[in-house]
Amino acid sequence: MLHGQDISVAGVEVPWGAVAALVLLGAVELWLGTAFRSVLPTAACGVLCYALAGWWSTLGEGKRLIIGDLAGNLWIYGIAVVTLVMLAWCRRYRPART
Numbered sequence: 001m002l003h004g005q006d007i008s009v010a011g012v013e014v015p016w017g018a019v020a021a022l023v024l025l026g027a028v029e030l031w032l033g034t035a036f037r038s039v040l041p042t043a044a045c046g047v048l049c050y051a052l053a054g055w056w057s058t059l060g061e062g063k064r065l066i067i068g069d070l071a072g073n074l075w076i077y078g079i080a081v082v083t084l085v086m087l088a089w090c091r092r093y094r095p096a097r098t
Helices: 016-036 040-057 070-093
Strands: 007-009 012-014
Touching: 016 040, 016 070, 040 070
Parallel strands: none
Antiparallel strands: 007 012
């Protein structure tokens, strides 16, 4: 439920929770990429997170965890962006081929 946290700045709602959740996702994906020295765990984490977020956003009324507001959209589309950035970044940690 972190992605749903907002703060009002000069009368504008800023979804700081969605940004914090994306930073946390990026940290987990970076950790997976460096720990396993492969992009596969990073990709698997991103795909799993995206699939779960998609499922949670399509549940019926009253059960839906991710709604179609600014924070929800930032979270849904941000998962793909963060995962692609982390995949590009984690390519550096692959073992060198000789």
